Amino acid sequence: MARTCVLIPGDGIGPEVCGAVVRVLEAAGADLVWERHPAGTSALEAGADTVLPESTLAAVRAHGLALKGPCTTPIGGGFASVNVALRKGLDLYAAVRPVRSLEGVETRFEDVDLVVVRENTEGLYSGIENEVTEGVVTSLKVATVRACRRIARFALDYALTRGRRKVTVFHKANIMKLSDGLFLDCAREVFRGTEVEYEERIIDAGCMQLVRDPSVFDVLLCENLYGDVVSDLCAGLVGGLGVTPGANFGESCAVFEAVHGSAPDIAGQDAANPLALLMSAVMLLNHLGEHSGGEPHRACAARIRDAYDATLRAGALTRDVGGSLGTHAFTDAIIERL
Numbered sequence: 079m080a081r082t083c084v085l086i087p088g089d090g091i092g093p094e095v096c097g098a099v100v101r102v103l104e105a106a107g108a109d110l111v112w113e114r115h116p117a118g119t120s121a122l123e124a125g126a127d128t129v130l131p132e133s134t135l136a137a138v139r140a141h142g143l144a145l146k147g148p149c150t151t152p153i154g155g156g157f158a159s160v161n162v163a164l165r166k167g168l169d170l171y172a173a174v175r176p177v178r179s180l181e182g183v184e185t186r187f188e189d190v191d192l193v194v195v196r197e198n199t200e201g202l203y204s205g206i207e208n209e210v211t212e213g214v215v216t217s218l219k220v221a222t223v224r225a226c227r228r229i230a231r232f233a234l235d236y237a238l239t240r241g242r243r244k245v246t247v248f249h250k251a252n253i254m255k256l257s258d259g260l261f262l263d264c265a266r267e268v269f270r271g272t273e274v275e276y277e278e279r280i281i282d283a284g285c286m287q288l289v290r291d292p293s294v295f296d297v298l299l300c301e302n303l304y305g306d307v308v309s310d311l312c313a314g315l316v317g318g319l320g321v322t323p324g325a326n327f328g329e330s331c332a333v334f335e336a337v338h339g340s341a342p343d344i345a346g347q348d349a350a351n352p353l354a355l356l357m358s359a360v361m362l363l364n365h366l367g368e369h370s371g372g373e374p375h376r377a378c379a380a381r382i383r384d385a386y387d388a389t390l391r392a393g394a395l396t397r398d399v400g401g402s403l404g405t406h407a408f409t410d411a412i413i414e415r416l
């Protein structure tokens with residue numbers, strides 16, 4: 079029976095890249111039924127009084143699965159970030175962002191193969207900010223044993239099930255001794271005695287090493303803000319935001335989305351690269367493929383991956399990675415190769 083997946087087109091380039099991805103998935107015969115729900119400014123335009131309507135959250139809770147385009151959070155006006163609200167509302171505590179070199183996309187490095195695992199629910203994203211007195215504000219960084227342990231366990235489990243050799247924690251515990259200190263303590267406890275190699279890097283030195291030689295790393299485990307920044311840095315190693323997928327996992331829900339934002343500067347111009355969201359959709363199919371009876375989903379994922387790899391190898395590229403194709407023509411080029 080076809081699996082229902084919530085589709086959140088979002089706004090900016092969201093509807094364009096979502097439309098492209100749905101075309102590819104349908105052409106590849108993915109056994110999915112889409113249920114569309116709004117979020118972001120498109121939700122406000124549809125008459126909602128919030129950027130993340132309760133009906134959208136309820137749909138993801140009910141089906142446990144969503145493919146999401148980027149959503150703009152209006153600056154000011156008291157709206158919380160859609161992404162942060164979604165992650166908190168569904169307790170999507172782990173973000174996974176695989177970063178790999180793509181044949182045909184020319185970059186400084188050739189064999190990048192990294193995975194960023196990012197804690198998604200706390201740190202400086204707790205949203206606890208205060209004006210202490212006029213001209214003095216604070217932003218609170220929150221770390222709890224529960225969240226630090228479960229993200230470390232998630233990274234360990236991910237490494238073990240995917241055969242990854244090493245996990246490196248990026249931290250700044252020399253300065254944030256309590257919060258980053260707790261993150262490290264929990265990670266050490268979780269990895270102790272396991273067969274996965276475990277190491278730690280102070281984040282500034284780690285970033286320098288990443289851009290000099292990314293091959294020294296494998297899985298990077300980061301608290302929330304570091305994960306955000308390091309994900310974009312890693313995206314830059316393989317061709318940018320147009321080619322970097324992502325997934326957010328909780329105990330009972332998984333939401334797949336590209337790392338990039340709504341890119342309003344190129345929205346509506348047929349200029350967006352849909353590959354990052356398409357790669358996220360491949361992660362979604364592989365996720366379904368991990369469960370019993372999931373073989374057809376895995377086969378469909380492999381078909382799509384082979385098709386986009388062949389498209390890139392043939393030099394059919396969008397402008398953000400050095401080519402000349404628009405969103406539509408690039409999508410057609412992938413569909414031709416399915």
Ligand code: ATP
Binds near residue numbers: 342350351352354
């Ligand atoms: P947000 O704050 O919502 O994360 P942002 O302003 O930090 O968004 P993005 O929207 O992610 O940044 O994009 C930054 C720039 O990268 C965009 O302005 C756009 O030019 C480019 N970009 C991002 N995603 C894509 C894509 N899929 N295809 C082509 N270019 C992209």
